[in-house]
Amino acid sequence: DGGITQSPKYLFRKEGQNVTLSCEQNLNHDAMYWYRQDPGQGLRLIYYSQIVNDFQKGDIAEGYSVSREKKESFPLTVTSAQKNPTAFYLCASSMDGSYNSPLHFGNGTRLTVT
Amino acid sequence: AQKITQTQPGMFVQEKEAVTLDCTYDTSDQSYGLFWYKQPSSGEMIFLIYQGSYDEQNATEGRYSLNFQKARKSANLVISASQLGDSAMYFCAMREGLNRDDKIIFGKGTRLHILP
Numbered sequence: 589d590g591g592i593t594q595s596p597k598y599l600f601r602k603e604g605q606n607v608t609l610s611c612e613q614n615l616n617h618d619a620m621y622w623y624r625q626d627p628g629q630g631l632r633l634i635y636y637s638q639i640v641n642d643f644q645k646g647d648i649a650e651g652y653s654v655s656r657e658k659k660e661s662f663p664l665t666v667t668s669a670q671k672n673p674t675a676f677y678l679c680a681s682s683m684d685g686s687y688n689s690p691l692h693f694g695n696g697t698r699l700t701v702t
Numbered sequence: 703a704q705k706i707t708q709t710q711p712g713m714f715v716q717e718k719e720a721v722t723l724d725c726t727y728d729t730s731d732q733s734y735g736l737f738w739y740k741q742p743s744s745g746e747m748i749f750l751i752y753q754g755s756y757d758e759q760n761a762t763e764g765r766y767s768l769n770f771q772k773a774r775k776s777a778n779l780v781i782s783a784s785q786l787g788d789s790a791m792y793f794c795a796m797r798e799g800l801n802r803d804d805k806i807i808f809g810k811g812t813r814l815h816i817l818p
Contacts, residue, residue: 621806630793630810631747646805676745687735687799688754691806693747 590615594679594694601673601701609664609697611679620662621680621691624648631678637662638685666699673701705729706794706809714815715784722769723779723812725794731755733799736777738768741791741811750792753777755799789816 592613601607613620619638623631633646637656651670656662662681666673676698680691707726715721727736738750753761753768761768769778781788794809 631808633805636805678745678747680747687731687733687797688752689735689797690737690749690752691739691747691795692749693739696745696747698745 592679592681592692592694594677594697596697597695599697599699601699603701604668605701606668607666607673607699607701609666609677609679609699611662611664611694612660613662613681613692613694614660615681615683615692616659617681617692618659618684619682619689620656621682622646622652622654622662622664623678623680625676625678625696634664634677666701673699675699705807706796708794708809708812710812711810712813712815714817716817717786718783721781721784721788721814723781723792723794723814725777725779725809727775727777727794727796729775729796729798731798735797735799736768736770737795737797737806738766738777738779739793739795740788741793743790747793751779784816786816786818789814 595610621636622634632648634652635654637643653665678696679694682689682691705728734755736753740748751763751766753770765782767780791811791813793811797806
């Protein structure tokens with residue numbers, strides 16, 4: 589079945605450590621996105637990529653980095669520079685950037701930093 | 703100014719009743735898409751329904767329908783015959799056709815509680 593896989597589901601890290609969240613899709617979608625969600629809140633865009641080897645900052649990119657070396661993969665690194673990294677992280681993809689193209693989401697990774 | 707406004711932070715509805723979740727949007731584009739997503743307590747975001755700005759008929763998907771009033775810039779989600787499993791957070795989102803930075807804008811969400 590086609591879909592988006594995020595791993596792991598839960599991730600625990602010590603403060604000061606970088607951590608990488610995995611996102612893989614087999615939908616053959618061009619565009620991929622990373623969102624952050626805090627408890628009881630909506631989604632905030634971190635980074636997005638419309639094509640391989642290219643990506644743009646979203647609304648809250650500080651303290652995060654991404655790469656898009658393959659169409660299927662869009663890993664997110666949460667660096668030690670991110671002041672409040674504990675959150676729920678959602679990866680999404682869409683066929684392209686057209687306005688009628690819905691986002692399809694993975695199941696999310698819940699990151700806890702202590 | 704917010705581009706997507708969901709004015710109901712929370713709603714309580716009796717099982718089997720119909721429920722309407724409000725969403726208003728703001729755009730100057732002629733081409734845009736409107737989406738609704740459901741987020742259960744497990745966290746995944748489930749795509750429910752899509753309405754394009756040029757669609758003359760309201761979108762429907764099973765028990766979900768979208769009450770699209772273009773002049774009022776309103777895109778309310780209607781769930782008919784609500785079920786306990788409909789209890790979740792619901793997000794309205796918009797994608798603008800001329801938006802070169804390809805951002806999808808989400809509202810803050812409405813938490814729906816279905817009462818037995």
